[in-house]
Amino acid sequence: MSEEQIPDQLTDDAVMPVLPLRDVVVYPHMVIPLFVGREKSIKALDVAMSSNKQILLVAQKNAEVDEPDTEQVHTIGTVSTILQLLKLPDGTIKVLVEGVDRARVVHYLEEEDFLRARVSLLESDTSAEDERELEVMARSVTNLFEQYVKLNKKIPPEVLTSLAGIDDPTHLADTIAAHMSLKLDEKQYVLEIGDVRKRLEHLVKLIEGELDVLQIEKRLRGRVKQQMEKSQREYYLNEQMKAIQKELGELEEAPNEVDELADKIEKVGMSKEAKKKATTELNKLKMMSPMSAEATVVRNYIDWLVGVPWKKKSKVRKDLAAAERILEEDHYGLHKVKERIIEYLAVQQRVRKPKGPILCLVGPPGVGKTSIGKSIARATCRKFTRMSLGGVHDEAEIRGHRRTYIGSLPGKIVQNLSKVGVRNPLFLLDEIDKMAMDFRGDPASAMLEVLDPEQNPACND
Incomplete structure (x- = not known):
């Protein structure tokens, strides 16, 4: 281990263990459970638990790398506090962490067992003139996020209740970013934006983009639902008609015959106009009583249509x-x-x-x-x-x-x-x-x- 000791309190320019994360970015004020199984990561957790329970969480650039070095992790992460640690029977560790502050890695220290780095906290200075503007932007972001939650069924509505009690724009921006369905690179970019105003502006763009996508998805779902309801309604009415005809003793082999004709129409290779006409006549036949005179005329017409050789032909000899x-x-x-x-x-x-x-x-x-x-x-x-x-x-x-x-x-x-x-x-x-x-x-x-x-x-x- 390094000769430098980890301070009991979080200070700027402190030394602490580093835990690389796959496919997740942790923000300040965010409480999240993590499952840790790599030896170096477990060692880093042990060291953090033996001191002040502070650890730097940074996202890997490539989630497929099992043993990331200092070049394969991002330089900006979140200093977090370990709230709970539980060792599971399979050797992995379940740890509950809470993000505290953004931090930048100044440089990594030489360690063989785990990653350790000297970190510098990132502070966002907001002047008194900006407070009013930040308040307006925070309200705008909250309104957009409410629309996002209503359209996105994956986010529980209780999140909006928790947002109502947050007054700090920094805390608000991080909480909203944590609940959005973003790619890892986007989440990391939001974490790296130190200026609160710029972070809120970027979130507005992201939410508006996601809202557009969700609106399109909603329209597509509505269209598909209407088509399905129409198909189900037609199926239900057809089944009712068959049941009525069966009760009247009119239905014998008609359903099988209709299905057989529909199959022939598909396979016989008609021209577009002929297929359209045959399908129209078949739909008429479905709605008729099989014993009616008109049904016989329509059935004979379809039989002649499917009986004509539309694409079958002899191979001509040219000798x-x-x-x-x-x-x-x-x-x-x-x-x-x-x-x-x-x-x-x-x-x-x-x-x-x-x-x-x-x-x-x-x-x-x-x-x-x-x-x-x-x-x-x-x-x-x-x-x-x-x-x-x-x-x-x-x-x-x-x-x-x-x-x-x-x-x-x-x-x-x-x-x-x-x-x-x-x-x-x-x-x-x-x-x-x-x-x-x-x-x-x-x-x-x-x-x-x-x-x-x-x-x-x-x-x-």
Whole structure:
């Protein structure tokens, strides 16, 4: 130990043991329990207890360092009095300390067992002219801190009662700083501000900043709470409706069916507009009685929506030699037709996304127009689907029926797409010249929208 003795009373330029602290800054007039387990820290406590129970508490710059040297602790700390010391069974010590005064480390003394330093007390001089200004600032800080406590649920409201009995601005500033949720560097900076007026000004800035953050958090919590209340209300009402329908004997497999449809809508890969429409219709279906006629119409509509292959497609083969071989295998002759088809496939291979990929096959019955279509599908590895237009005299067969009718169906094109299961089949419109026209409309005019490359990307069923 050093030859210098620790004085019985706290004086300026005194020598005392130093206790480095992790993740905590102790202010004057602050009473706090500490758990001490490091050997050097325990030795420093023993030395302080054997003399005048005074010890300097300083914060470590890096809390992860187990054995901090003099360069790894802050130079300004708090001279504190040990009020109570209790040794725990696991070897650690629980000590209750009370901060007394700010102090600066003048220099450290050579010690092997623990840190010991010569310290100088930091006094804050306040002139008589400043007292009135300090009183106003203290009142302002107290008002802001009251708002902070109301928004911050971690601070007990009893703190405000204890603040009401504090008249000294220095004591008030330290008490408020001790109760605020600040980072360690901010707490240390407040401790190092010797001038009371500057300390109060800095606290005003800190509290205002924290108030802004807390106000934003409060708004976010309120928004989330409203959304949760709305969801809970909807869930409660839906459960009530299910219970009522069950009592009436109307509810059988409907809940499972609705969940299944919702799952299909998510997984089928619809476009944004189609998904929005399907979700709206599903929400309507939830509110309807399963046995009503309108529910059947809505359910069929959703079934058709999820049954269409939105993203599933065949992998197209682009081997011209294989395509020519397959065409030769399936048909004898027809050289000009085969040559034109191979040219068309070659253009498709060069142009990644051709516009209006439509071919027109013309000829008398029996020459092989339909079988040529099947050969093209086999040559390109596309699925083949055929739609016969002979005798079609209603444009609803092409565009689909209105949903107001019971048993309404989409057009034949969407039906065939749903049946074939891919979005890029080879679609053969057979006997297109046999379409008829009557008072219900002209299906040939509806076919214009299907076949025109400028219109068919936006064709609606």
